Amino acid sequence: MRWTIKPKPTQESIDALAQALGVDDLVAQLLLQRGITNYEQAKAFFRPDLIHLHNPFLMKDMDKAVQRIEIAIANQENILVFGDYDVDGTTAVALMSSFLLATYPNVATYIPDRYEEGYGVSYQGIDFAEDNNFSLIIALDCGIKAIDKVEYAKEKGIDFIICDHHRPGDKVPDAIAILDPKQEDCGYPYKELCGCGVGFKLIQALTVRQGGSVKDLFPYLDLVATAIAADIVPITGENRVLAHYGLKVINSNPRIGIQAIIDQTQKSELTITDVVFIIAPRINAAGRMKHGQHAVALLTETDYVTAQKFAQEIEAFNTERRSLDQEITEEALLQIRENEEEQRFTSVVYKEEWHKGVIGIVASRLTETYYRPTLVFTKSGDKLAASARSVKGFDIYNALEGCSEHIEQFGGHMYAAGLTLLEEQYEAFKNQFEKVVAETIDPKLLQPEITIDAQIEMQQITPKFMRILKQFAPFGPGNMTPVFMAEGLKDSGYARGVGEGEKHLKASVHQNGTTPIGAIGFNLGNKLEVVKRIKPFDAVFSLDENEWNGTVSLQLKLRDIR
The missing domain is CATH 3.10.310.30 (Diaminopimelate Epimerase; Chain A, domain 1)
Known part of the structure; x- marks a missing residue:
């Protein structure tokens, strides 16, 4: 691993921020490295608020999109909500269709078959729309490059609204409206929304037009947070606000389908990482192994018993996906070696x-x-x-x-x-x-790189520091879990290999006689001898809480040792 320490901000800026916020230098340094330089920015960071969301009508074509949907509803047209088969696409379709269906019945969903149709807008999907008398397609998490397909639909009298977040090509489709903040001529202030996030801005605009507010959309934020986590978009700006409140919904009152997934996992409080590794793979497994429509059915289901049945089917897809993924990875590694x-x-x-x-x-x-x-x-x-x-x-x-x-x-x-x-x-x-x-x-x-936020002394690792650090969440690109480096550590004599084949490392470490802190290093079992030697070692780690027999203690989550 290549260890790279982030540049330390000037002492002057650290002192100024530490004083303004009443925090110690280390916390001020971590905030400055995240672009937070004053009290107002820190307040927005630590206390995300729905009022920080931008006006959806700042997005290019938003007024056209809203107007076309209003016309469709007034004229009793059939609306087809079309989306990609991954987590971002299926959550976006669940969001848009359930929002529209709450007040208007003529809405159906369409997810292309990964194997028959491939990624994005498909000719089969447009033929389905024509055969079933749909005159408006709302495409989510795809469509920005579907120039020929949108033209094909137009010839059949079918209009398109595209909600995408992928990079446009030199030319864009001739749709009624294209909502994509990555268009060069789109003045929307935040460019990093996922596909479901762009869909959320559209339902926000429709709600505003109907005299409602963003608070009315709180129940949809579990879907948006799931898409943000799964699509690995930066958790900054609007995404941070949406992820923060979406996690609250996931942990307090999620939709029935997400509850059915959580109930199979014995997890109580989910973090954004849990969403990435527990909820997202299961939603994805439907489109990978069978059909993305299964995921939409689960995410829009309102009966718990039916949702449980769907969740069990999806769990089976996920188990099958895991064994296939392992088998193919081994074959691919062999091919590379040969x-x-x-x-x-x-x-x-x-x-x-x-x-x-x-x-x-x-x-x-x-x-x-x-x-x-x-x-x-x-x-x-x-x-x-x-x-x-x-x-x-x-x-x-x-x-x-x-x-x-x-x-x-x-x-x-x-x-x-x-x-x-x-x-x-x-x-x-x-x-x-x-x-x-x-x-x-x-x-x-x-060569893989570990980016280190700050060098730290073991005595700085306290429960109070951990309480502040937890408020930096939700973590993700643009706001990664803080990573620290400490020098001159010694094992307290407990270091051992754990797990299958002893591939993980468990230890208890101190620095110049400080109170020992537990440490766990996943896949670092090969570093056991470095830790057990009499010579001190340096380590890179994040901080974690370990719960054992009802007791919570701080521990180092080791990333590398030398």
């Missing part, structure tokens, strides 16, 4: 039989193992489909643009993307991708 005749900057693997629903997870696992831009391909109809994952600091979307002559279609973000290409283009693409990455990546990005 073909490592030279130093490569990328990992590109392909097998015709791999399950399309898990190649994204496999790409993430391979990136964790080999730490380089990675693509996992499988056969999809008469083409090859791939999921792409990147390493920190490298824009894989730009790299794919550099290979566009070999690609049929692609879309995504800096760190994750999807693409399709013709089988005969595979080798040429693979070589071009390696060439583009080799020419553009900074080699140091190929």
